[in-house]
Amino acid sequence: MNTAPRNILALLPLCFWTAAAPAAPLTFNTALPISKDEWILREQFVHMKSADDPTAMHRRMEVDGLMSMLGYGITRDFAVFAVLPYTDKRLSMNLGAQGIHRSRAGVGDATFMGRYTAHEANATGHTFRIAPFLGVKAPTGDDHASDRLGRLPPGLQSGSGSTDWQGGAVASFQSLDWGADVQLAYQSNGEANGFRAGAVSRLDLSVQRRLWPGALGEGVPSFLYGGLEANLVHVVRDRVNGAEDTNSGGTTLFLTPTVQYVTRGWVLEAGVQIPVSQRLNGTALKNDYVLTTGFRLNF
Amino acid sequence: MKKFHLRQMAAALALCLPLLACGAERQVVNIAVKGMTCPFCAYGLEKNLGKASEVDRVAASLKQQNVHIVLKPGTQPDVARYKQLIHDAGFTPGEARVGKEDVK
Numbered sequence: 001m002n003t004a005p006r007n008i009l010a011l012l013p014l015c016f017w018t019a020a021a022p023a024a025p026l027t028f029n030t031a032l033p034i035s036k037d038e039w040i041l042r043e044q045f046v047h048m049k050s051a052d053d054p055t056a057m058h059r060r061m062e063v064d065g066l067m068s069m070l071g072y073g074i075t076r077d078f079a080v081f082a083v084l085p086y087t088d089k090r091l092s093m094n095l096g097a098q099g100i101h102r103s104r105a106g107v108g109d110a111t112f113m114g115r116y117t118a119h120e121a122n123a124t125g126h127t128f129r130i131a132p133f134l135g136v137k138a139p140t141g142d143d144h145a146s147d148r149l150g151r152l153p154p155g156l157q158s159g160s161g162s163t164d165w166q167g168g169a170v171a172s173f174q175s176l177d178w179g180a181d182v183q184l185a186y187q188s189n190g191e192a193n194g195f196r197a198g199a200v201s202r203l204d205l206s207v208q209r210r211l212w213p214g215a216l217g218e219g220v221p222s223f224l225y226g227g228l229e230a231n232l233v234h235v236v237r238d239r240v241n242g243a244e245d246t247n248s249g250g251t252t253l254f255l256t257p258t259v260q261y262v263t264r265g266w267v268l269e270a271g272v273q274i275p276v277s278q279r280l281n282g283t284a285l286k287n288d289y290v291l292t293t294g295f296r297l298n299f
Numbered sequence: 300m301k302k303f304h305l306r307q308m309a310a311a312l313a314l315c316l317p318l319l320a321c322g323a324e325r326q327v328v329n330i331a332v333k334g335m336t337c338p339f340c341a342y343g344l345e346k347n348l349g350k351a352s353e354v355d356r357v358a359a360s361l362k363q364q365n366v367h368i369v370l371k372p373g374t375q376p377d378v379a380r381y382k383q384l385i386h387d388a389g390f391t392p393g394e395a396r397v398g399k400e401d402v403k
Contacts, residue, residue: 033334033389035343076389122334122391124364174336176361216362220341264342298342 024172025206026258026271026292027229028183031117031131031172034073042069044294052278052286059093059285061155065108067294077117081135084110089156102149106158108141113166126175137164143192154195154238161192166200176216179225181206191239198236198249205230208260220264227258231273237281250280252287267296325355325402328368328376331393332385335364340389347388351380355402365393369402 024030034040046065053059065087073079088105113135121128141159145152154160168185183204189197208227230253237249258271273290280286335341341359348357348366353374358367366385370376382392 033340033343035340035347035388038343038346038388073389076387117389120334124331124333124393125336127334127336127390176336179336218360218362220338220359220361222338262338264338264345267339296339298339 024179025181025183025204025208025229026227026260026269027231027254027256027273028181028185028202028204028206029115029131029133029168029170030181031115031129031170032127032174033076033117033129034071034079036073036076038073039299040069040071040296041299042071042294042296043067044069044292047291049288050285051288053093053283054286055283057093057095059091061285062090064088077120079115081113081115082110083113084108084140087158089158091156100149102147102152102156104145104147104152104156104158106142106145109137109159109164110140111135111137111166126173128171128173130169130171132167132169134167135165137166139163139192154193154197160189160197162190162196164189164197177210179206179208194241196239198238200236201234203232206258208258222261222263225258225260225262227260227271229256229258229271229273230254231256247282247284250278250284252280253277254290265298269294269296323372323402324399325372326370326374326376326397327400327402328370328378328381328395328397329365330368330378330381330385330395331365332359333364333391333393335359335361335390337361344385344388344390347384348381350384351377353377354381369400 024032044067046067048063051060065085067083067085069081069083071079071081085108087108090103092099092101113133115131115133117129117131119130139159139161143157143159143161145157164187166185166187168183170181170183172181173179185202187200189199206227206229208225210223211226212224213221232253234251235249238245252275254273255276256271256273258269260267260269270293275287278286332344335344341361344366345357345359348354348368353370354368355371356369368381376397378395378397385392
């Protein structure tokens with residue numbers, strides 16, 4: 001029985017490592033530039049709730065996370081990123097007449113990414129870029145935590161214990177009035193403690209529109225953007241001691257309305273990922289929503 | 300003799316007052332920038348151009364799609380360097396115009 005919804009947690013890693021540029025997507029990456037020698041700090045607070053349980057156990061999983069991302073432009077075309085998550089995961093369920101609550105809070109696995117701008121077309125008032133990216137998630141988080149019931153399942157651990165690779169490509173168009181991004185990404189997960197999380201493939205789309213100001217003034221005014229994002233995420237079944245977990249993996253389509261306030265030095269942003277379609281395997285726990293708020297600083 | 304020096308100094312100060320009010324004439328450079336589409340990127344561009352030691356102030360304009368560079372008094376512009384710095388910031392530099400203006 002897949003008591004801890006690993007497939008839901010698998011959505012997190014590819015979401016938060018970048019989008020360092022302005023009016024960039026909230027839930028995935030962007031090809032927009034980071035200047036040479038420029039640092040960008042991004043902090044995202046994430047609240048995820050999954051309580052749609054097809055079983056009688058009434059599983060309920062909630063995750064609060066603080067994702068800290070630091071980006072640096074090594075050259076105009078090559079930027080590197082480091083992401084360190086802190087998560088507080090809570091799982092409750094009914095086993096017979098007994099209610100069970102398990103939880104774990106701690107620093108998770110660090111992710112290191114590189115992004116290279118392979119194609120760029122700049123014109124007056126707009127830009128188009130394509131950037132492949134490659135990264136690795138290191139097993140820096142604790143994956144051996146236990147409670148009075150024994151060792152916590154993989155989905156509740158702060159760390160995975162495995163080294164996971166991810167890569168893909170993102171294309172971005174941005175004008176003064178609107179922007180669009182599309183991304184294809186894949187994450188291959190390693191094995192640790194007899195458990196291998198299913199590989200994650202995703203296709204992401206984003207459109208952002210400048211809502212304010214209606215007409216551009218002189219200098220560099222602040223912008224308010226409204227956006228809509230779509231994430232199609234497919235997760236392969238997990239493997240436990242070499243055998244497939246039939247109650248894991250599946251395909252989810254999220255729609256995410258977003259709002260961003262962009263100034264010269266900082267960005268405030270918020271969005272809520274709503275699963276409009278979830279075709280999950282077996283009794284995998286379905287997601288209710290993922291709420292994301294945060295800020296970015298340019299220094 | 301002492302009175303004569305004091306009068307000269309007072310006269311010189313009086314002559315300088317209008318100059319102080321109007322400010323000094325400085326070299327300025329306007330460079331078109333392609334690909335600059337948002338406030339966040341404009342900041343990176345301004346910061347990069349500030350690396351040139353002779354640059355006093357930089358102001359990007361999203362509407363005009365250019366940067367306005369004001370040089371320190373008595374310095375000469377290095378347009379090729381500014382274009383390289385714009386390139387390093389991730390944008391494409393366009394036409395550059397060098398001029399002078401009164402800066403307060």
